[in-house]
Amino acid sequence: MVVTVGDPEAEAALRRCLAMGADRAIRIDAAPLDPISTARALSDVVREEEPDLVLTGVQSADSVQGSTGVALAELLGLPRVAVVKQLDWSGGTTATVHRELEGGLVDVVEVDTPAVLTIQTGINAPRYANLRAIKQAEQLEIAVVPAEPGEASYRVRRMFAPPRGAGAEMLDGGAASVAGRIVEIVRERLG
């Protein structure tokens, strides 16, 4: 089953999941203030559904906080693994999970289930939804659960474009002279 938090516009994404094979969908009707309040809104529904595994994305495309999944795990008291790029699980009490680290390193861990995993883009090629499935998904009911927005965990004081720093040197001229100047700079800096 698939769950999201948002206004009715968010149902398009749920319908897509239904067309791709999800059995049920729930929309938590709330306008979350931040990742923590999103996680709070999700936690009640997840607790009630008692899933064996909870999958979230790594981060949202807009605010790129990367915190909702891990906050949800904390609220539910479940183990969690972030930035998962491979999952081996046959429905038993443990799952083997490949976690993506910086520099191409992969951390292979075993995790007890139920657990919360935040899933990295590209872990699988999702099946496509054909037009028939899309049409059938349109007929399905999406459950709507109200939720209180709760307290914001932080407040945004200011948003600004970072000031242009000094010290950049633009190199003009042909490739050879630019390359020559770069060599000089590298030699200077390396001492």
Added chain:
Amino acid sequence: MARNPKHDVLFEPIQIGPKTMKNRFYQIPHCNGFGSERPLSQAYFRAMKAEGGYAACCTEYCSISPESDDTHRVSARIWDDGDIRNLSIMCAMLHEHGALAACELWYGGPHAPCMESRCVPRGPTQIPSDFEYLTYAKEMDKDDIHEVQQLYVDAAKRAREAGFDIVYVYGSHSYLPQQFLTPYYNHRTDEYGGSLENRARFWRETIEQVKNAVGSDCAIAVRISTDMFMGEAGTQLERDALPFVELVDDLVDVWDVNVSGISEWGEDATPSRFYAQGRQLPWQAAVKSVSKKPVLGVGRWTNPDAMVDAINSGQLDIIATCRPSISDPFLPQKIDEGRLDDIRECIGCNICISRWEIGGPPLICTQNATAGEEYRRGWHPERFERAANADNDVLVVGAGPAGMECAMILGKRGMRRVHLVEAQDDMGGIMRWIPQLPGLGEWARVVNYRKIQIDKLKNVEFIPDTTLDAQGVKDYGAEIVIVATGGYWATDGLNGATHDTIPGADASLAHILTPEQIMVEGKAVPGERVVIVDNDGYFMGVSLAEKLALEGKQVTMLTPMGHIAPYMHFTLEAPNMHRKLHKLGVEIVTYHMPTKIEAGGVTAAHVYDGDGHERTWEADATVLVTQRRSSEALFRELKDVDGRDALAAEGVAALYRIGDCEAPRLTADAIFSGHRLAREIDSPNPAVPLPYKRERRVPDSDALEDDLRELRVRREREAVPV
């Protein structure tokens, strides 16, 4: 979106003589197959560019007299009042859009075969055309010179009457005025030949007379080829062109500068295979450096940054486009609105030009299926009506050129959902690998443009890596199914010459290969010696020859035709292609058709004298470029095995096929086929094209009656009593 300020200079007005262009975009004279005798097709075609933001649009070459009749090719003509009336429609429509109208007055001299008028053209010297067979001019005496100059003056007055704002005295492409300037054509010893001053005399006097006649009302444009690349005999930049520019600069309001003569005018209308954007700038800049007047010139401009550079660096004043304006008549508007990724860039394939070279058919464009269809089919390149059956879902199987185009246009026509399903991991079909052939990189623009557009359309979804069988199609849930599964090169030598396979041809063998096997599957070409069998006659055989020769193979091209790649004469690619293959040591064998292919070689016979004239070319590998076949298995199963009722039971109300899946043809035709179906998806029978408007004379019934009555009277009068 708004224009990027760095492109502002392109939208500054510019004065040319008594007229003002509202911006720097100019549609250079170019042919379209309409001339003066399909006046509405002509007017709607040019007006589309004015609507798209061009500040001025020109006719194609416009004959000033029946003495300059280019039939079999189609030129405009301004011979009489009828031509004035017909061309005035174009002028009026351009003016409605705030654009200027230009007329390229043309006299072909020995290049004009006069097959319709049966007149005798006049020329500087009696040497037959280097462009046209069996075409001679009458050598001009002084009376002829004055008479032809008067033809220019009279034609210029007619052009003014038709409403033209700019009138050319056209010399480029080796036409009469430039013939006088050029020793290759001008062997005269009188005051019209010899010294530069003498060779320039005819053109100078003609410009002067035209200016005196219409110069206060019309801008005078001169189109000059600054270098014919013919050594001493041809026009040369320093020796001829620049002194000529200085000589007549005061008489001219705008210079239109290019290079080449007519017999290799692919040096001007450059295929992307050989030349990049802006290739003529050095010559255009040279004229700009000696002229006080605005200079315009072509360069297959599609990139606004390059256009701005050309102007800001003082090399050009006005950006002239031919092919990019065919590919996208809205190029200026899209730059103006900052919609650069909506520009449908010309790929430089020259399929447009091929139609003029063939002599008669309307132009076509690979990128723009609506080119030439503005009047007769009423198609607008940027406007789409919501389909009457837009509440349907459509499945397009195959994301090659036809499938992409069809899905894109269906999306723009507001179909509820369009799914474009492709077996490969990305869009493009054959246009994913054809651009990997030597020199064809820009052809990938066919894919790039459509990919970007499809990505923007919310109702069109691309589904890669998915092969649908008939069951998959039936289960898919679409009301309309369009099969666009493309085609493939024959693996058995089936061909249009013998209408049979070639004995021994079997591409499952290691030493026999097809184009896809080489380009897509990576099948190794064994050994050193390769024979390419080319019955196709266009780019595939020669492109593979170039590729394999560049890889170090010893290549022989064998064709039953009289030329290798004869269609490339029409696209102007032939001269440089021949040059290239010759330099690479590719052996060319014409008029020979293989009779058998073996592991060690190919045996072929002369097509007209096969008996006892067989010869064997030793070869380690043979490449079959004999013909293509449609990949129609899916369509056949859906239509023949399942049939209409079975499909209807699954909710599939309509089944069509497009592109190479229907018949493997030019990419331009495949794209047209996809576009056409999408434009007519709500017609009574979308499988069959709606009739288009034909501009032809249909005598009214009174006239027919009169002619019949006259015939009857004459028969009675002449009847011999029995």
